[in-house]
Amino acid sequence: MEWILAALLGGFLTFNAVVTPDAVAKKAQSALQKKYPNATVHVSMEGKKGKAVLNGKFRKVRLELKNLAVDDLPLAQASSASGPNSQPDSKPIGEVKEFEVQLQDVIWDKMLVSQIDLSLHDLRYDLNALKDDANLNIVSFGPSTLKVRMGAKALTPMFTAKMEGVQDLVVTMQGGTISAIGKRQVLGFPAPFQFTATPGFSGNELLFENQKLTISGIPVPEVVAKPIIGKINPVYTFDKTGKWPFFPSITKVVADNDELAIEADLTHKNREAVKLETPSRAN
Numbered sequence: 001m002e003w004i005l006a007a008l009l010g011g012f013l014t015f016n017a018v019v020t021p022d023a024v025a026k027k028a029q030s031a032l033q034k035k036y037p038n039a040t041v042h043v044s045m046e047g048k049k050g051k052a053v054l055n056g057k058f059r060k061v062r063l064e065l066k067n068l069a070v071d072d073l074p075l076a077q078a079s080s081a082s083g084p085n086s087q088p089d090s091k092p093i094g095e096v097k098e099f100e101v102q103l104q105d106v107i108w109d110k111m112l113v114s115q116i117d118l119s120l121h122d123l124r125y126d127l128n129a130l131k132d133d134a135n136l137n138i139v140s141f142g143p144s145t146l147k148v149r150m151g152a153k154a155l156t157p158m159f160t161a162k163m164e165g166v167q168d169l170v171v172t173m174q175g176g177t178i179s180a181i182g183k184r185q186v187l188g189f190p191a192p193f194q195f196t197a198t199p200g201f202s203g204n205e206l207l208f209e210n211q212k213l214t215i216s217g218i219p220v221p222e223v224v225a226k227p228i229i230g231k232i233n234p235v236y237t238f239d240k241t242g243k244w245p246f247f248p249s250i251t252k253v254v255a256d257n258d259e260l261a262i263e264a265d266l267t268h269k270n271r272e273a274v275k276l277e278t279p280s281r282a283n
Helices: 002-012 021-035 127-133 152-162 222-229
Strands: 040-046 057-066 068-070 093-108 111-126 136-140 144-151 166-174 177-186 189-202 205-215 246-256 259-268 273-275
Touching: 021 040, 021 057, 111 127, 111 152, 144 152, 152 166, 152 177, 152 259, 177 205, 189 246, 205 222, 205 246
Parallel strands: 057 093, 068 093, 166 246
Antiparallel strands: 040 057, 093 111, 111 136, 111 144, 136 273, 144 259, 166 177, 177 189, 189 205, 246 259
């Protein structure tokens, strides 16, 4: 999160020994707001003042940003990843008991996502890497989670891309069932099309299970449906490129009230440097 770290560095590294977490938070928020004038930004920090702040130790750091566009979760391994023989524990270690990032109304991987919540607990990082290179070299973290919420309309582009020949799609979610209704040409005429499924998951993959397809109200056999919906799974793969510093493991998916809610546990990928990338503003 280079966009966040620059603000944090400009905060606690330019103060003297009497600096407070609140003062750092205000400076960081001001820097982020200046960089992203069309976004809504809020930064809060808690912890001891003075030396603790200068040593990168906080009880809680929370960053909230709204109206942004990112290609992926803004975390990627830096090219200077620590090797298997490195000893980051021998270096100055910064600590954040609770590190939270919340993104709202964000364009994520071409989808409009209502909210993304990243929560890392007992985060320990290489303080020198942060100061010298603006890299967040994560040494370790405890139980951590990722939560994603998106509206039914956000899935429409994905359905359109993965369903051959289907037009005018409308996606709804109610009572654990996801429905996609549209039209598909049959013998030269537009016929009503309906696809239903229940959300499922495996590892870092979001899946649609119990799939059913009807055209003009008639159930379509699997062998006929496959060319139309055979590419639907996996619906989405978290960390598909393997750039995240942690393994996401989906634990829960709920589809209701025209919203899809996904929760995942995060496991650290050993000792790897992490460079936080800069997102662009959503239009």
